[in-house]
Structures are given as C-alpha cells and as structure tokens.
Amino acid sequence: MWRAASRLGAAVGPGRQPTRALAMSPWPFSATPRDYSVPNESWSREMRRLFDHYSCLCDTEEQQQSAGWCKFPSYNRSLKHAAGGKYLSKMVQAKARLFTRNIEEPGAGFEYAVFLNKQEKTSVTIFQPGHLLEGPPGHLHGGAIATIIDSSTGTLAGALLGPSMTANLNINYRSPIPLGNVVLIHCKVDQTEGRKTFMSCQITSSDGDKLHTEATGLFLSINLGRLFGA
C-alpha cells in the first residue's frame, strides 16, 4: 500500500499526510463542459487526418502567434461558453440542447470541429454528416446543410463579435453531399458595418475539388439581455 502510494509520488509514511495524493485526486465535479469536437470512434480516417492537420496549425503558442489558428470547443449548449455556463445551463431551460449536439449516438448526426483564424477572420469546419441527417436518398438534408452553415458562420461571428444572431442566410446548393463524406466549410468575414457583419461560406469536398454549397449571411451583434426579456 505504502509502496503503491510512493509509486504515485505521494509523500506518505508513518505520521505523514498523503499530501501529494490528496492534491492529485481529482474533484469529482468538473466546471469544464465536455468538448464534443474531438475525435471519437465514428470518425473516418479522412476526418481524423483533417483534424490532425488543423490541430497541428494551432499546436504551440508560437504557431498560434504566427498562424493564428485555434480549435474552438463545441459544447452541447452555447450557454456553456459563458463564464460559469455549466452551472447556468442547469438553471436556464435545463433540458435544452444545441441543435447540432442533440444526437447522442457517435457518428449518427453532426460530427464536426471548428478551427478559427481570428487574425484572418476566417474559419474552417471539418464535417462528417451522419445517417440521421438524410434528405435525398443517401445524401444530406438541405436543412442540415443550412444548420451546419449557420453554426459555422455563427461560431466565427461569435468569436469575433461576441453575442450575435443570424439575421439573414442565403444558400445556393450546387451539388449533393453524400452521407458520411467529410467536407470542409470555409467561412470568412467580408465586411463589418457597425453591428452588422457580412459573411460568406463555401462547402467543398475534403480535397477542395468539388463545390457543394455556397452561402452568404448577415450577423448582428446583440445585447444578450434582449434574449432574456431585458
């Protein structure tokens, strides 16, 4: 027992408190929400390759400073991005879930991760659409495409502007997206005028050769109080 504790690096022995062991034991309740945008068993090799590729761009402090990329975590409620959000989310509509994160089965719904480049005001979402998102046989539903576009542009807008809402979204569906195929969603800020931010977005195949969808959107920064009736 004593030896086992020693191996763990604990300062224990007769008359001594296992201080290191106590310091190491994790508090059972974490204030950090679960990040859903990390690899799971449903991710294809291509999805993992792209995740590794973009993660490498934001791996180190130096690279972040030079390249400006970072992975934006994805929780199951947007509220959890606020300070103390994990606790707030138990008080405000406790059963509510982010639309893109409400399918529990890995790989069945929206599998995605968003990488942001705040300096360049751009983002890339890597997205693997699951079988519960079907529209035309074997292909992604247009509403699901709108959803992932809204979430991707909305994440970039939120990261740059703070609280904001989609005022307008225009989508041109150019070619269908097969379920399970990994696609890239490139978003950028075109223009900012006061509270208005105009964005554009393209969905392509993961090798960039095929254009699936093009979209533009308008986001307006808002006072969060308005959402809560202030």
Ligand SMILES: CCCCCCCCCC(=O)SCCNC(=O)CCNC(=O)[C@H](O)C(C)(C)COP(=O)(O)OP(=O)(O)OC[C@H]1O[C@@H](n2cnc3c(N)ncnc32)[C@H](O)[C@@H]1OP(=O)(O)O
């Ligand atoms: C971090 C977690 C990641 C999660 C990402 C998820 C992102 C999801 C984002 C969403 O889906 S948000 C939900 C869908 N959006 C809504 O439900 C928004 C509903 N609409 C509103 O609440 C209000 O209309 C809105 C906040 C968008 C604007 O109301 P305001 O009272 O703040 O603005 P106002 O109507 O005074 O307009 C301000 C300016 O914007 C212009 N504008 C407003 N709506 C517009 C519109 N639809 N098209 C073009 N311009 C528009 C308006 O003309 C005006 O221009 P000017 O200043 O030049 O006069």
